[in-house]
Amino acid sequence: MLEFPNESEEYRKARNELLKAETRLRAEIEKVAKLRRDLPTGGLVNEDYVFERLDDAGDTERVRLSEMFEDGKQSLLVYNYMFGPEMPSSCPLCTAFLDSISGHIDHIRQRMNLAIVARSPITRIMEFARTRNWGALPLYSSAGNSYNRDYKGEDENGGQWPMANVFVKEGAQVRHFWGSEMVAAELMGDADPRHVDLIWPLWNFFDLTPEGRGEGWYPSLHY
Structure with a gap:
């Protein structure tokens, strides 16, 4: 178990609970990935576009x-x-x-x-x-x-x-x-389907911070 300088007991307790959740999520992501890998092949593409x-x-x-x-x-x-x-x-x-x-x-x-x-x-x-x-x-x-x-x-x-x-x-x-x-599935309370989040690093960066993804912020073409 890792610990960092000057952290409080309250912090370490909360962080350990988060770590348990993170490892459960890791296992769930792999479970879903295996379900995806094990899908039977879908419909034949009738037109060679x-x-x-x-x-x-x-x-x-x-x-x-x-x-x-x-x-x-x-x-x-x-x-x-x-x-x-x-x-x-x-x-x-x-x-x-x-x-x-x-x-x-x-x-x-x-x-x-x-x-x-x-x-x-x-x-x-x-x-x-x-x-x-x-x-x-x-x-x-x-x-x-x-x-x-x-x-x-x-x-x-x-x-x-x-x-x-x-x-x-x-x-x-x-x-x-x-x-x-998932782009067309029921949303989980926000306005974004998050259907390609696993292959989009931007949002995963924000999820590591106290600010998170914020409300109403989206990428722009120019800054």
């Missing part, structure tokens, strides 16, 4: 969903980035999330595939990406297909949703495996 990206020369290139899987990597996470053609600018929360993912991309790619898709034209996506130094992120436009609508990244009115989906490739077939369905 065609996305657009820019190649190294800046030319538009068409890429199918099945082509986003590198050899030896079965899983692909597709994140719906809220940057639709009718939106005046990029979603600040998605932007902050992708800022953090950008720094981890080389590590992520060692074990899995990743794609970031948005509804805007690819030239608009990449123009904004350059302002954030997202050169390493695998960014795609879904403007020419129904992927967003089919996999819950867009509502019936064209509103964009920050959905994350995992797909697995089995031979020539691609199947859905997991989606961040």
Whole structure:
């Protein structure tokens, strides 16, 4: 059991109780992760969606969903980035999330595939990406297909949703495996679904402080 200089008995008692809760949470997180890993594969993806990206020369290139899987990597996470053609600018929360993912991309790619898709034209996506130094992120436009609508990244009115989906490739077939369905689940009293918190470091930093996440604070595009 750790102890630190000049702490009171009251502090140590409370901290020990918190430690018990933290270790229970650690076990629960792993329990949930195993339940997720043990899911049977979901529905077959009937359409090999065609996305657009820019190649190294800046030319538009068409890429199918099945082509986003590198050899030896079965899983692909597709994140719906809220940057639709009718939106005046990029979603600040998605932007902050992708800022953090950008720094981890080389590590992520060692074990899995990743794609970031948005509804805007690819030239608009990449123009904004350059302002954030997202050169390493695998960014795609879904403007020419129904992927967003089919996999819950867009509502019936064209509103964009920050959905994350995992797909697995089995031979020539691609199947859905997991989606961040907590985005649409009942909230726990606040206004945020926290559906991708486990892969978003920002909020976990704040949770370690007395101030916590605060009330009403959200990331901005500029400070």
